[in-house]
Amino acid sequence: MKDEISYGNIWRIAYPIIIGSVSQTILNITDTVFVGRLGELELAAGALGVLIYLTIIMVINGFTIGNQIIMARRFGEDRPNEIGRTFSNAFFLLFAIVTVVFVSIKMAAPSLITNLVSNHDIATLVGDFVQVRIWGLFFAAFMLLFRAFYVATANTKVLIAVTSTTVGLNIILNYALIFGKLGLPAYGFVGAAMASVISELVGFIIILGFTIYNRYFTKFSLVKLRYFKSKIVGEILKIASPMMLQHLISFSAWFVIFLIIERMGERSLAISNIVRSLYITMMVPIWGFAEATNSLVSFLMGEKRFERVPILVRRSMLLSFSGVFLIVCLSYPFLHQIIGFYTTDANLIAATLPVVKVVMLGSIIMSLGFIAFMAISGTGNTLIAFGLEFSDIALYIVLAYILTVHLNANVTTMWFIETFYSGYMLIVCLLYLRFGKWREKIV
Template sequence: MSTIQTSSDSFGVKRILQISGPVFISLMAQNIIGITDTAFMAHLGEVELGGAGMATLVYFCIYTLGHSLGTGTQIIVARRYGAGQHDGIGRVLSQSFIMLVVSAVILALLGGWIAAPLFDAILSSKALSAVATEYMDIRVWGYLFAFISVVFRAFYLGIARTKVLTYNAFVMAIINIFLDYALIFGHFGLPAMGVRGAALASVIAEAGSLLFYLTYTKYKVDKPTYGMTFKAMRVIDLTLMRTTLRLSVYLMLQALISLSVWTVFFILIEKLGERAMAIASIVRSFYILIHVSTSAYGTSVSTAVSSLIGANQSERIHKSLRTVAGVSLMTTVSICAIIMMFPEQFLRIFTDDARLISETIPSLWVICIAMTISSVGNIYFIAVSATGATSKALSIEMATIIGYLIYSLIVTLWAQAPVHICYTVEIFYYALVGWLSYRFISTEKWRDAKWSQLT
């Protein structure tokens, strides 16, 4: 039975890149899907762009519930992997599978039911509300496939076997981009469905993603080694379910609150007009694209910290975090530099409107500054949860979100500031999150048993 490396460089730059590199590529491929969706919607019109963008935000607010349960599962898998308890991983996955399938069915049904009244309530533009509802009515069925895929993602991240995520992302991207083009505009004999076509393309792509995971796992994974046998996985372990939920519930609340408040930010932007909403939707694509590197390195943080604790090598956590933060910073600065050297060329992917391009560039500068701060701050924030102190991560998130909301209300409703001024709220958010997280990790308060949801 193999165990994690114990040499001093097991989580050095090379190992970090081995884990994060494939995740980076997979997330980049996934975000190409988002950029393609945004570009296609922009060519349909500013209302379609803003409406579909708002629906996508709501979709991912709900998706965070499943994703957070997957993150909790990943932490437990990595802890068992680091401790050499490989044959206990299958049971962890099976309990998560049960919880995620039940959640997916409930959320898909609930999401379709509340879409119309929700968008009518939060959006002042009836045109935007109609488009958002049209998109969401189809998009919610993606939960059935996406939530199950979360289990596989947690497994491969937990055992640091991340190349499969790259393969999966490319499969998903190819399916989504092809069907986007075909179903939105009506090519290759398929009907022109507009916004509904974009939603359907995403659902089919998520189904293709799940099919890939199932096929790859069947033929490429030594299932008995990881306890992934029918005998081991058929048992319903309520104790393990409670442990997973206890760890994940804070992650769920943290992610749900964070994304919900981000959605509120865009609702406030919408009050400034459809042009402001169009600018914000385009900038959001760059925000997510630049954030890919930090997210990728964040997965290596979760795996590294959990594995080192599981292997009783927690004294090496600080060095690993400094290394990851340094690599993350350099990567983000490089991406931002490329974008800001050619801002107009990048923006022409979304629109040919010279005025819209000109009004969007200042917001790009603000987002690049925010993402540079995030590249370090978010690494330490992820590390807080990776130690098992998910309740502390939630308290950090809550403290920061209160300030974020107050700041957002001031710059939008009171000052009615330009979009780029409104986006400075992201600089405030990541600076405060990073500082609070660094203090918690550097003082080693996570060692206190009261913070751990794994004890």
Template sequence: MELGTSYRSIWKVSIPIIIGSAAQNVVAMTDSVFLYYRSEDDFAAIGFVAAFYIIVAAVGFGFSRGGQIMIAHCAGQDRPELVGRTFYSTVYFELVLAIAVFLFMTYGAYWLFASLVDSDIIFYKSLEYLETRKWGVFASYLGVACIALYTGIARPVFIVIDTVVLAATNIFLDHALIFGNYGFPEMGIAGAGLASTISEYVALGVFLVYMLFDRKNRIYRIGKLPDWDRKLIREIVGLSVPIVAMSVVGLGSGFFFFGLVENFGERALAVTNIVRIAYLILSIPAWGFCTGINTLVSYFVGKGQLYNVKIVLWKTAYMCLGVTLLMGLPIILFPREVLYPILGDGRAYLIEAAYPVFWVLLGILITFSFGSIFFNGLIGAGQTKKALIYQTSCAVLYMALVFVVVRSGWGNLTIAWSVEIVYWVAMFGLSLRYFRRPRWQSRY
């Protein structure tokens, strides 16, 4: 493959990833929207437990990112056989990891939720959802390994098709299993978990069939199952552990936020879930560009073209901001007109209550566009340990400020959401400072 720094090249790599990276967002959003129509308790509960499951998904995705970066690096060095071995090493480790995470959700989630949630309703409904959702972790982790391969070699177009399959299947099964339509049993929030699980297995099956018949990947010897390569797996794990830790720290702070917001009451948690649905939609471009910048930066480092890194970082950040605002301004300026067709009038009071927070969301999206791109450029350059230090510092600051806001007498939901702007400004400042140092190129 041959990549450049033009906007067209960035767009070509990023747009399929933007759509493909929407997978977990689409699943979480679809579950939330259907449960919104069922009851306010179900809607509040899915806001909490979905935030937890996104962390679970992020663990698998984080380890696949290490594989993706190594695959892109090998592709930049024109070593196709090593690309295939790296892919299978990623698959092997993801399977082992899936088993460990499944056991934690089976035996440890009860105690974790009990320590975070005060409401019995939210607690038991969250466990009910997780009972059917946890089985999807195997399909999820294998799926992100496949995505890592096609993203790493900059051929992510099929990811778009597979995401459409995932979304369509999940929408149909949510409608069937939550409400008991088409002859299916009415399962409520447990049906949402089962629908998402089945959808992930369907999407994985489609992806595997495509890989089997894809002639272009034969140079990577995908059809040949290599032995367990301890050295290669250690390299992937060594690169991935800081990325996973960053995902856990970042999303864990979000999970912490949801747990604290519950102290404002179940209504505040439901309002926060309304904003979360908008955030899930509007953050899709940024996360897609983030994954794309991982591939682009790693590719240029592998090529020895370090002078292109800052060029592609700034261009990607500007593109990310433009696409995000294009999507975001209609929702933020006209939430009633945009969200009512999706959420209906049944609980319109929740949308009304969320109005002030939507303006805060605009500030979050602007700072997020720059902070996330430069931060992921750091990851793509292989500086995962430094990136972990930066994110941990910012997350500690974020959680401390949120705790003060929630526990104080003057705090409210709008101020609590505003703290995330501080988080992304700090992330951008630290990452930009690193790339401005003349010494950073001497590391390669």
């Protein structure tokens, strides 16, 4: 890659990921809109059901990002066969991980959800949703692994076709399976889970077909059983396991927050589901620039061009901040109408407005903090990144506990914690990039 830290090259890698994030955001919004039309109970249950699956898939994403870091490093070192070795070991290891998770969820989820969720009706809906949604785990997990390969090798355009097709199909299937349209039965709330599973299957077929068509299995020696070595598995787990733990703790903490909010009442949980959807929308530019930064940092370190890493981080931060700030500015005057897409309840819209405004501030700070965090991960210091994230999450949970138990905070105050979380991440990550010994990390 020439001039790898130019604004143009960062954008070239990031924009297909951003478009993919836009597609996923549209999916998230339409899912919530469709479910919201079923009623406030379903809207509340959707928040927890999606978060359970999202927590699982983000742990898998942590594993694939760990492999992305290694593959990007090998790409920078111009060692394509080593990329194949990493991918092959990751492929077989991921299959084992997903199988264990799938079986565990199928067996343990019903009783666990009943014990965690206080409202019986919500617990029943969440349990039914998860039992169907978990079938998509295999397809989603391997899509993420192939995605990591394409991001690591700076070949991200295929992600546009994969995510756009997946999301377009999901919207159609949501409409058909939830409400019984297009000649299909009406499955109601569970129909949303069915639609997502089918869409993920199609997305996996597309990215697999693209890989076969371009002969990447041959060019990079992908998925070779003879490459499966315990030494390489150990190297993968050394980098990937802190990322998996970081994602588990991060999204588990969000799930804990939603459980706390659930005890505030059905209305508060419904508000939070809408806010979560809009928060993810405001985060769209961040994901693309963060993943591009992660891969480019590892690439630069593979070339041993350490002095260019801070320049890359600053430029990525500027691009990320500009994208989020633009979304916030454009959407702020129309918040009432935007929330109206999710519900026709005037009281629910009025109660959601102040929470969304709080989250807007958090998203602006996160546009800087998450870039710095993913830069640290890109250096290969994933254990350090995990430690920084863990300290942030610990303070996040403690603050949530104090606000709810001792100060009887409302849902708006609860969501203000996101601003604290983002600010803390930004400060500690910048301090580490300035004073830490990340240049010495060998992957």
